[in-house]
Structure formats: C-alpha cells, structure tokens
Amino acid sequence: MKNKNLARFLKIAFKKNKYISIIAFVIMIVTSIIELFMPQITKIILDDAIKFGNIKLLVNLILLYITTNLLLNTLSIVLQYIYSKMKNRVSIIFKIKLIRHLAKLSGNYYTNIKTGNILNILENDMYIVESLGADLLFSLIVDFFTATIAFFFLMKMQYDLLIIIVIIQALILLTQSKFTKLISLKNEKLRDDSGDISNISQEYISNIMNVVISKSNLKFFKQYLNKERKMLKNSIGLDMAFSTSMATGSILSSFITVAIYGYGGYKIINGSMTFGELIAFQQYTGIFISPCMNIIRSNIKIEQAKTSINRIFTVLDEPIIIDNNNNGIRCSDSFKGNISFNNVTFSYEDKGNTIDNINMKFENGKITALVGSSGCGKSTIAKLLFRLWDVNSGDIIVDSVSLKDYNLKNIRENISIITQDVLLFDDTIINNLILNNKGINDDYLAKVCKSVGIYELVNSLPNGFNTIIGEKGVKLSGGQKQRISIGRALLCDSKIIIFDEATSALDNISQRDILENINEFLEYKTVIVIAHRLSTIKDADKIYVLEKGKVIEEGCHEQLILNEGIYCSLLDEQSLEVAFA
Numbered sequence: 001m002k003n004k005n006l007a008r009f010l011k012i013a014f015k016k017n018k019y020i021s022i023i024a025f026v027i028m029i030v031t032s033i034i035e036l037f038m039p040q041i042t043k044i045i046l047d048d049a050i051k052f053g054n055i056k057l058l059v060n061l062i063l064l065y066i067t068t069n070l071l072l073n074t075l076s077i078v079l080q081y082i083y084s085k086m087k088n089r090v091s092i093i094f095k096i097k098l099i100r101h102l103a104k105l106s107g108n109y110y111t112n113i114k115t116g117n118i119l120n121i122l123e124n125d126m127y128i129v130e131s132l133g134a135d136l137l138f139s140l141i142v143d144f145f146t147a148t149i150a151f152f153f154l155m156k157m158q159y160d161l162l163i164i165i166v167i168i169q170a171l172i173l174l175t176q177s178k179f180t181k182l183i184s185l186k187n188e189k190l191r192d193d194s195g196d197i198s199n200i201s202q203e204y205i206s207n208i209m210n211v212v213i214s215k216s217n218l219k220f221f222k223q224y225l226n227k228e229r230k231m232l233k234n235s236i237g238l239d240m241a242f243s244t245s246m247a248t249g250s251i252l253s254s255f256i257t258v259a260i261y262g263y264g265g266y267k268i269i270n271g272s273m274t275f276g277e278l279i280a281f282q283q284y285t286g287i288f289i290s291p292c293m294n295i296i297r298s299n300i301k302i303e304q305a306k307t308s309i310n311r312i313f314t315v316l317d318e319p320i321i322i323d324n325n326n327n328g329i330r331c332s333d334s335f336k337g338n339i340s341f342n343n344v345t346f347s348y349e350d351k352g353n354t355i356d357n358i359n360m361k362f363e364n365g366k367i368t369a370l371v372g373s374s375g376c377g378k379s380t381i382a383k384l385l386f387r388l389w390d391v392n393s394g395d396i397i398v399d400s401v402s403l404k405d406y407n408l409k410n411i412r413e414n415i416s417i418i419t420q421d422v423l424l425f426d427d428t429i430i431n432n433l434i435l436n437n438k439g440i441n442d443d444y445l446a447k448v449c450k451s452v453g454i455y456e457l458v459n460s461l462p463n464g465f466n467t468i469i470g471e472k473g474v475k476l477s478g479g480q481k482q483r484i485s486i487g488r489a490l491l492c493d494s495k496i497i498i499f500d501e502a503t504s505a506l507d508n509i510s511q512r513d514i515l516e517n518i519n520e521f522l523e524y525k526t527v528i529v530i531a532h533r534l535s536t537i538k539d540a541d542k543i544y545v546l547e548k549g550k551v552i553e554e555g556c557h558e559q560l561i562l563n564e565g566i567y568c569s570l571l572d573e574q575s576l577e578v579a580f581a
C-alpha cells in the first residue's frame with residue numbers, strides 16, 4: 001500500500017513538473033559525466049605532466065580542472081533552483097488537494113475528524129515530503145548511473161582492490177538496511193505521538209478562554225505532559241537509532257580507506273600500480289561509494305516519506321459519500337426553494353432513527369418553524385437539507401426535483417444556515433459580513449446592517465467596517481456575533497434561509513426587533529426557523545412540533561393552542577419560566 005501511494009504521489013508530482021524535471025535530469029546526467037571525468041585529469045597531471053616535467057600540459061590540465069569545477073558548481077546552482085521550485089509546487093498542489101477534498105466530505109467525517117491529525121498532515125507530513133526533495137528520485141537514478149560507471153573504471157584499474165572494497169560496501173549495505181527498518185518503525189511511532197499532541201494543543205489553544213473559565217487547565221496540562229513524555233522517549237530512540245546507523249556506516253567506510261592505502265600502497269611498492277593510479281583509484285572509489293551511501297540514506301528518507309505520503313492519501317482517499325453531482329441540475333432564475341420532506345427517515349451511524357418517517361413542507365414566502373425538546377432532531381433537518389448527510393429512505397424534494405439531483409455546490413449556494421455557533425474569522429467586520437460576495441453595494445450593506453442592529457456599533461468604532469474582530473470574533477459579544485451572522489446570511493441572498501437558534505444570545509426585545517426588521521428581506525424566501533423560545537416563532541405561518549424524530553403536531557400558533565397538545569404544554573412551561581425568572 002505504501003509503495004502504491006508513493007508511486008501515485010510521484011506520478012502526480014512528475015505530471016505537474018514534467019518539463020522542468022526533464023531539464024533537471026539532463027543537468028544531473030551531465031554533472032555526473034563531468035565528475036567521472038575529473039579523476040582522469042588528476043591521473044594525467046600526476047603520471048604525465050608532473051612525472052615528465054611537462055609544464056605546458058600541467059598548465060592546460062589545471063585550466064581544464066578549474067573550468068570543469070566552475071561548470072559543475074554553476075550547474076549545481078541551477079539544479080538547486082529547479083528543485084526548490086518543484087518542491088514548493090508539489091507541496092502546494094497536495095495541500096490544495098487536501099483542503100478541497102476535506103470540503104467534499106460528509107457530516108459523518110466532520111463529526112469524527114481529529115483536527116490535530118489533519119493539521120499535522122498539512123504541516124509536518126507535508127514538510128517531510130518536501131524535505132524528501134524533488135531531486136531524490138532523479139538523484140537515485142543518477143547515483144546508480146554514476147556508481148556503475150565508477151565501478152567499471154575501478155575494475156579496469158585494479159580489480160583485486162575493487163573486490164575488497166565491494167565486500168566492505170556490501171557489509172555497509174547490510175547493516176544500513178537493518179537500521180532503515182528500525183528507523184522507519186520508530187519514525188512512524190513518533191508521527192502518531194506528534195498527531196496526538198497536535199490534537200491536544202489545538203483543543204486547548206482554540207478554546208483557551210473557556211478552558212480558563214471552566215478551570216480545566218490542569219486536565220489539559222496532565223494530558224499534554226503525558227503525551228510529551230512519550231514523544232520525548234520515542235524521539236530519543238529515533239535519534240539514537242539514526243546516529244548509531246551513521247556511526248556504523250562511517251566505521252565500516254573507514255576500512256575502505258585502510259584497504260586503499262594499505263593494499264594500494266603495497267601495490268605501488270611492488271610496481272603493479274602507479275602513484276597517479278592510486279590517487280585516481282581513490283577518487284573513483286569516492287565517486288563509487290558516495291552514490292552507494294546516498295542510495296542507502298535515501299532509503300531511510302523514502303521510508304519516512306512513505307509514512308507521510310500514506311497519511312496524505314488516507315485523507316485524499318476518504319470516500320466522497322455525498323455525491324457532488326457535478327452534472328446535476330442547477331437552480332434556475334425562477335428557483336423558488338419550495339421544499340417537501342417525503343417519508344424521510346435518517347439515522348446517524350448505527351444509532352436508532354433520528355428522523356423517523358417525516359413528512360413536512362417548507363414553502364416560499366412563508367415562515368415555517370420547527371420546535372420540540374432538545375435532541376428531537378430539529379437541527380438534523382437542516383443538515384439533511386444542506387446534504388451534510390443523505391437520508392436513509394424517503395426523499396427531499398426541492399421545486400419538484402429530488403435534492404440529490406441538484407448540483408451539490410449550486411444547491412448549497414441557495415441555502416443559508418445561521419447557527420447558534422457563529423463562525424467568524426479573525427478579519428475585518430466587512431470581510432466577515434460579505435465573505436466571497438464582493439459585488440454588494442454600500443446602500444444595501446448599510447440597510448442590512450441597520451436591520452440586524454450592527455450599523456450603530458460599526459459607526460461607533462474608529463475603523464468602522466474595517467475593524468478586526470479577533471480570533472473567532474472574540475472582541476464581540478455573543479449577540480453581536482449572531483447579528484453579524486444573520487447579516488451575512490441576508491447579504492448572501494439565498495432563496496432558502498434557515499435560522500437554527502440564530503438569536504439565542506439575544507434578549508427577547510432585541511430578538512423581536514431583529515425579526516421585525518429583517519422581515520422585508522425574507523419576503524420571497526423559504527424561511528425555516530428552529531427555536532427553543534416559542535416567542536420567536538409564534539408568528540410563523542406553520543409550526544411543526546417534533547418529538548423523537550417524528551412530527552407530532554402541526555399548524556399555526558393559534559391552531560396548536562386550540563389543540564391543547566405538546567405545543568401548548570411547551571408554551572405553558574416557558575410562560576412559567578418567564579414568570580419565575
């Protein structure tokens with residue numbers, strides 16, 4: 001699986017860097033050939049120019065040596081530039097792929113997602129893949145090429161000395177491959193630890209104010225320290241394995257030097273080798289061993305990267321359960337957003353039915369309310385409509401077309417959900433209001449802001465609409481956040497608009513004022529209001545009362561009062577609560 005994912009990764013990376021990779025590969029081969037040519041210059045300098053006192057030849061060879069060196073270094077700068085470009089390009093491509101894919105996943109995935117793990121993939125795994133280096137694959141090919149040619153030169157020069165070197169090299173290969181396995185195992189453990197720590201830190205930092213208020217710092221610290229201790233232990237283990245592997249490699253490599261000077265020196269003494277040949281042999285040995293060692297070290301890097309690439313693909317391969325239906329129907333200009341739930345049944349995972357054979361209608365130009373005790377399934381209705389989950393049975397019909405037959409992105413653009421938990425960005429008020437909706441005119445913006453009651457607030461701020469509201473809108477009150485969220489939805493101008501406890505942070509009077517003020521924006525829309533406070537929905541055209549995922553009563557406020565059913569008792573309970581408040 002890991003190898004398959006590595007191949008998939010390389011295929012995508014290569015496809016996006018086709019021409020630049022070919023250029024890099026050609027430069028690498030040229031560099032390698034030049035390097036292979038260098039020991040020959042040394043040999044001629046020693047054995048021909050110096051030995052026979054040929055000054056002209058010596059000067060020419062030294063000039064050649066300098067020129068080749070200059071060329072080699074220039075090519076190496078060009079290569080570095082290409083690699084750096086490729087590396088960043090590949091990393092950006094995969095990050096975008098990941099972020100895009102995440103947006104296509106289902107509510108189920110979002111429910112079970114571990115934020116820290118995903119952040120870890122986006123940051124750490126991407127970094128490891130980046131540091132694998134775009135050059136690695138090419139280097140391996142070129143290293144193999146260079147080592148083979150150097151091997152032939154060495155064999156031609158002194159095959160018996162070469163045999164000794166090959167034996168030592170084989171020993172190095174054997175020990176290093178054992179270390180590679182150990183290192184990659186330890187590395188995998190470390191990556192898991194790092195994911196766990198990211199999860200805890202992410203949970204802590206993003207809720208820091210609530211953590212302090214709920215006095216749960218100690219719980220976090222304990223959890224955090226335990227994980228850090230475990231990671232420290234594994235990290236030391238990894239470093240030790242790494243340095244032992246390096247030291248073993250280095251000790252074994254030193255035997256090669258011993259063999260060259262010992263056995264090579266002996267050969268010079270008995271006349272079967274020249275001094276120039278010994279130096280050239282030593283240089284070729286370097287050219288032979290260095291790529292061999294590179295191949296071994298690359299193996300460790302590749303093993304590390306494989307783990308990271310695997311993680312990247314675990315997210316990328318997460319199946320898209322909610323079909324995007326890209327070729328599906330798009331909402332036309334005459335789209336009304338009349339919705340009917342026909343015998344809809346739905347359950348989260350393997351739990352019992354959260355929505356149980358429900359039939360409901362939400363009509364354009366009307367306000368329909370959903371009420372019922374906590375956990376009866378009201379918000380689930382909104383989530384099904386937004387297709388975060390698909391229904392198990394029955395169908396949701398929008399303007400006579402099944403919801404599943406619409407292009408997902410397009411139908412979602414026509415639905416705005418304002419939830420209790422407002423999503424605000426650490427950005428200006430204006431950017432939080434308009435999001436991507438750049439074409440909004442100033443008068444309309446002012447009108448919407450007045451209706452949701454933030455116009456005065458904005459004007460009272462020195463930077464007005466350009467005031468930064470802090471992370472998660474921390475500089476605003478709960479009510480102000482909800483007002484911005486409602487304003488944002490109105491500016492979106494979707495045909496279907498769902499208020500899910502959207503005014504829960506506001507007092508009764510502010511809530512009534514907002515609802516009255518925004519009425520004109522809701523005139524030709526399908527409006528669904530989910531509320532606990534029944535005063536919010538008493539003017540709704542239709543009210544559905546839900547219990548355990550079933551509709552148990554329906555009608556307008558007056559009809560439901562006459563029914564003297566659950567709605568009536570909920571109303572009585574709330575009147576009592578207000579009276580005793």
Ligand SMILES: Nc1ncnc2c1ncn2[C@@H]1O[C@H](COP(=O)(O)OP(=O)(O)OP(=O)(O)O)[C@@H](O)[C@H]1O
Pocket residue numbers: 107111348349354372373374375376377378379380381
């Ligand atoms: N993502 C989820 N995964 C599993 N179960 C869920 C999920 N979301 C909600 N539930 C469960 O589904 C049931 C209905 O939840 P829902 O949020 O629709 O209720 P609600 O009527 O809107 O409640 P409230 O008024 O408290 O907001 C609850 O029992 C809840 O635990």
